Amino acid sequence: MSIATRMQALQPTDLGIPGPTSLDMARAFRSVRADPLSFLTEVSEKYGDLVAFPVPGPPALLLNDPADVRHVLQTAARNWGKQTVQYAALARVTGPGLLASAEPNWIEHRRLAAPAFHHQRLAAVGDQVRAAADAAIAGLLEVDPGPGGRLVDVAALTHRIGLDAVGRALFSTDLSGHAQRLLDATSDAATLVVRLGRSVLPTAAWAPTPTNVRLRSTRRRLDAISADLIAQRRRRGGSSGSGHGDDLLGLLLDSELSDAEIRDELVTMVIAGHETVAAALAWTLMLLAEDQPAQDRARAELTGHAGPVSLMGHRETLPWTRAVVDESLRLFPPAWALSRRSQAADVIGGHAVPAGTLVIVSPWLVHRRGDAWPDPLGFRPERFLGASGTLPAYLPFGQGPRLCIGREFAIGEMVVVLSRLLTAYRVDVPDGWTRPPAETQVAVHPRGGMPLVISPLA
Template sequence: MKMTAPGPTGAEMLRQLRAIQRAPHEFLLNCARTYGGVTQFPIGNLPVYAVSDPAGVRHVLQDNARNYTRDTLQFNTLALVTGEGLLTSDGDYWLQQRRMMQPAFHRQRVAAFGQTMVGATKKMLTRWDALPDGVTLDIDHEMMKLTLEIVGRTLFSVDLSAAASDMVQAVLITLDYIVYRAQTPLALPPFVPTPRNRAFHRALQMLDDSVYRLIAARRAESTGIQNGDLLDLLLAARTEDGQPMSDRQLRDEIITLIIAGHETVASGLSWTWYLLAKNPAASSALAAELAQRLNGRPPAVDDLPHLPYTRAVFDEALRLYPPAWLITRRARAADEVAGHIIPAGALVIISPYVVHRDEKLWPEADVFRPERFLGESVPRFGYLPFGSGPRLCIGNTFALVEGALILATVAQRYRLRAAAGHSVQAEPLVTLRPQGGLLLRLERVGN
């Protein structure tokens, strides 16, 4: 029998407004624990349905994915920056772009980036080595710089973290603006020349100019030169009827990959270091696996199948703190999700943070236990750090390889320690970030 989903009333929402604004991920988790796997509540006069039941997740993201569009505040705001890139486009256009770009993210292609990933990490460690042992660093900031360098080098062979610092500033300003707009739905529209809107448009212009310059320079290079980066692959990609991408399409996809591909990985790694610092036994098990397999040498992609615990540590961190904590869709037509009616036009929310902390799927859900990912089967549609169905993250292999290589390179040389009683709150922005950064003490291991 079809049921109306239970959930808090408008009056209850108003009473909790501050708490909801401060920690929407916790609000969603409480809703699921109180009302179940499909709940509804109003935001203004918009009906919102939060789905965490695995069968419901499967229905929305996979089985009936065509009924769910990206016409939501989350994606419309992102589109101000990423245009019609893969993350924000929909329908036939999205499918055409996805088909064109998919080969660039195949495992073998990603494997070719392994050396770049390790090289950038070693460069960071050289900088750390020059610091006094025991120094405290904002590890979140370090991870952001590192992943930005990696995305820049793998995309277009440029070190974004150093050479193009204007571009980095522009990326950060546009990301801040996305958060501001998502949190302030009543803000004046982007075309109104408020100081904030103008700063955003300046940053966007700067970003566009840099990306168009990169594309033009690459097009001007004599053909046949291979840089071996993603831009080469995007330039060579063709639609089914043989069309290449226009400059505008390339611009949208490149900016999408910068935005989707760096803060997510950085957040995932920051939480990994935090969890390791809080769990010395896991940290020792990780060090033991790395010592046994690598014996002090830098890791390579071929080592990854032999480093199951390293991978499990990253998987488990992505379970507890999934960087993409919120996935939103708009229902095209009315639908039934896990026995509940969803009306046409409703906003549907799936929060991996909520699904990953469901005690029925993950006993002792709040406990960090990488062993869950060794041997035990992972509940289908109960683990979705990269989403699921046709819109599964195109960069998921890239992210897992990058995460494991960075972890293996750093953890061989350093143990990151938290001060006693140190606790960090999660702040749900575009990704789930450690609030106020992540201060950890560097402790050199071995020589």
């Protein structure tokens, strides 16, 4: 039976909610897989803030109204869990770590990991993040670019910074010995997660499909790298009774988690920590390259800052730079789609929905609502000046109890990297510039990289 025939056979639950028919979905199948952001944009423009997709069994809904989103992610979060295809695919790589876990024990894991992201801890690792940025920038720009500048794929640069910063800040170690293996493994893992998450029909984990074979190989590589890191730390600390350190790895080793559970959290943090920050930084540099006055203002603010830029307190000390980061995360949120499944019946947008209902929330769409954001497609950092940080139509790191635990670290890392780059270099778009299209992987990346011109300041 063809994909189109199977799609046409689906009978959606009739809730009186508009949406594409099964025939519409069959016709759009290839474009959905190739460019899901455009598809979600088109259906929301056509059908409104609540869209029903034709699926067998419980309904599948796209939510776009900030009130409905807040209900699912925050107000009624206990009823809406992560038992979805998206997180099941991620868990096949990361295991049931903090990001992918659909089980109640995620609360305990979050409690154990939380001290590693405390404000005092983040303030203490600013030097390590600055060192990671400096090392990556120096390595990529080691050849004098000359007065005309040098064309650089800043997506590759930010990936290297992100991985190194995760190693230095979360594990208190330079991952240079593991960096390439870790980068290759996490890149493969991201590709597989996307492929599994977009499957029309679930595939048994034991089936010898090409994706499953690659997945098992990738997991073995991630297991080996994680085992090395855990073994190295156990040899270095813990014997004196003073613990294994106050970074994430040390805190996990001092907990009651098994090595297998620690592995899951490490892989989760490496994949989530470097993928999201790397993508967000690449888009931020693009926006600043396109808007030289905004870049000049950020440079002046960063240059005039007293002392090294820390990971914390940017709204007060670096308001424009922080607003640039917030606006970039609005336009290009790394997490382009979130999903939840209801454990009991609920009401969404005035419609009663049964237990098992799947909802999809796209920050990409919510962040582009004209009623919430004037000039929604424009790059306007000033809209975040004086903002409290809690906005109903703004969720680059989610909302509610499952709000990303690494949010402050990610934002702080972005500000620190911008401070190291912009105070020494100018970023421009090359001649004949066109924006690279957005590609939906684990995070939203620029397809084919992000080539920008980097020039040393006079």
